[in-house]
Amino acid sequence: MVGKKPIILLCLAALIVIAPLVIFYGGYFGCVDCVAAKAIEKTGYEPWFGPIWEPPSGEIKSLLFALQTAIGAIIIVYVFRYYNRQAKGKKDE
Amino acid sequence: MHIMEGFLPLEWCLFWYAIVLPVVAYGVIQIKKITDKNPELKPLLAVSGAFVFVLSSLRLPSAVTGSVSHPTGTGLGAVLFGPIVTCVLSAIVLIFQSLLLAHGGITTLGANIFSMGIAGPFAAWAIYKGTTRAGASTSIGIFFAVFIGGLLTYVVTAIQLSLAFPIPTFGEAFYKFMVIFAYTQVPLAIVEGILTVVMFDYLLKLRPDILEDLKVIRPKIKAMI
Numbered sequence: 001m002v003g004k005k006p007i008i009l010l011c012l013a014a015l016i017v018i019a020p021l022v023i024f025y026g027g028y029f030g031c032v033d034c035v036a037a038k039a040i041e042k043t044g045y046e047p048w049f050g051p052i053w054e055p056p057s058g059e060i061k062s063l064l065f066a067l068q069t070a071i072g073a074i075i076i077v078y079v080f081r082y083y084n085r086q087a088k089g090k091k092d093e
Numbered sequence: 094m095h096i097m098e099g100f101l102p103l104e105w106c107l108f109w110y111a112i113v114l115p116v117v118a119y120g121v122i123q124i125k126k127i128t129d130k131n132p133e134l135k136p137l138l139a140v141s142g143a144f145v146f147v148l149s150s151l152r153l154p155s156a157v158t159g160s161v162s163h164p165t166g167t168g169l170g171a172v173l174f175g176p177i178v179t180c181v182l183s184a185i186v187l188i189f190q191s192l193l194l195a196h197g198g199i200t201t202l203g204a205n206i207f208s209m210g211i212a213g214p215f216a217a218w219a220i221y222k223g224t225t226r227a228g229a230s231t232s233i234g235i236f237f238a239v240f241i242g243g244l245l246t247y248v249v250t251a252i253q254l255s256l257a258f259p260i261p262t263f264g265e266a267f268y269k270f271m272v273i274f275a276y277t278q279v280p281l282a283i284v285e286g287i288l289t290v291v292m293f294d295y296l297l298k299l300r301p302d303i304l305e306d307l308k309v310i311r312p313k314i315k316a317m318i
Contacts, residue, residue, distance in 0.1 A: 006291045013287040016280050020156040029154050032162040032277050033196075036254065037097045039269060043260040047099030051195035064194050065150050072146030079136040079143075083299040 094165070094208050094250040094274065095190070098198025105257045110203030113180075116211055120181035127174070137296075137303055141170035142182040144292060148285060149186055149209075155277040162277045164285035165246050168239030169292055171214035172221045173309055179218075183210030208249040217242030231310060235293050236286040243282035247274040 020029075037047075055061040101109075128135050148166025155162060170179035184206050190196040197205050221238035225231060251270035259266050297304060304310045 006294060009287045009291050013284045016156065016284050016287075017153050020154040020159060020280070023156055024154070024159040027159045029159060029161045031152070032155075032158075032160045032273060033095045033097055035160060036250075036270060036273050037100055039273060040100055040254065040258055043258050045100075045102075045258065047097070048103065049099035049198070049200045051098045051191075051198060053192070054195040055193075061194060065152070068150035068189065068194075069147050072143040072150065075139050075143035076147065079140045080295070080299070082136060083296075087299050 094162075094205065094247050095187075095197035096201040096204050096250065096254065098191070098195070099200055100198075101201050101204055101253075101257050103200075105253075106200045106203060108203075109201075109207050109253070113184075113203045113206045113211065116177065116180050117184050117206065120177045120179075120184075123175075123177050124181060127178070131306065133303060134307070137173060137300075138170075138178070138182075140296075141173055141179070142185065144169045144289075145179075145182050145186050146189075148288065149190070153281050153284065156280045158272075158277045160273075160277045162247075162274075162281055164281050164288075165209050165213055165243050166285065166289075167209060167214045167246075168217045168235070168242050168285065168289045171217040171242060172235060172238060172289075172293070173304075173307055176211065176214035176218045179214040180206065180210035183214070204250075204253050208246045208253065212249040213242040213246035215242075216245045225310075231293065231297070232290050235290050239289040240282045240286040243285045244275060244278055247278040250274050 041047075055064055124138065128138065145166040148164045150163070152161050152163045154160075165183075167179050167183055170182050184202075187197055187202060187205050187209065191198050191202060191205075217238040220241055221234045224234040224237055229237075248271065251267060251274045254270045255263050255266035297310070301310065305312050
């Protein structure tokens with residue numbers, strides 16, 4: 001059974017994530033690391049080393065980020081199922 | 094908080110590597126020790142690492158600046174296993190991201206491990222221990238631990254960049270980078286805190302015995318008597 005607490009908390013989290021999309025509607029959501037990099041370049045600094053390999057496009061980068069999320073999610077679900085079965089086994093005893 | 098590849102002068106890259114490497118090495122030994130002692134902890138360790146994988150891959154919009162940043166996800170591992178072990182988990186994720194995603198970098202890896210793997214988790218761990226010992230509930234303890242730990246990671250990144258680029262002065266550079274990083278992170282740190290509380294509650298329901306073993310929660314025996 002899922003209690004009320006996690007549902008309320010997850011809705012709250014979703015709200016905080018969705019709110020900026022409404023507040024800054026039509027705005028440009030730039031990545032914060034790139035903003036920092038630009039601020040550094042403004043001081044006249046030039047990066048002395050570039051990435052060894054870069055995803056060929058933004059789409060491929062998104063794909064790899066999605067892959068990272070998926071790997072993590074699969075591991076979490078797998079272990080929770082394992083724990084769940086253990087918990088059930090204990091109850092049956 | 095990822096300082097991009099090549100965006101730190103060589104001496105600072107080496108400086109952060111020198112601080113971080115012994116901690117990571119010690120963390121690997123610690124992981125071996127605790128999993129040898131109690132193999133039951135391996136799945137929980139995997140969950141903590143996977144949680145970092147998931148949260149650090151979620152690039153969320155921030156209501157404060159309209160930029161996109163990501164939570165760190167290190168709070169769960171820090172509360173369960175302590176900051177030293179979490180440092181290793183963060184290092185794995187940061188290496189993955191720097192090699193496959195061109196997110197962060199190999200030269201800046203030391204600095205990034207320090208902010209995400211040492212500073213944030215250490216604060217989270219200390220705050221959790223402090224608040225719960227002072228009588229706060231685990232949910233409150235986790236939330237503030239993760240919130241402040243997540244935020245501190247970004248404050249440390251701002252400090253690292255202002256140290257490397259104190260132009261015109263350290264103070265002004267710090268203000269500039271704080272606006273970029275830390276302000277953006279405030280709502281995301283709240284989201285991270287909430288998600289970690291939900292995760293922790295579920296773990297608490299499934300395996301309270303393991304959490305007691307790790308001394309994350311106190312045994313319930315007293316309450317029963």
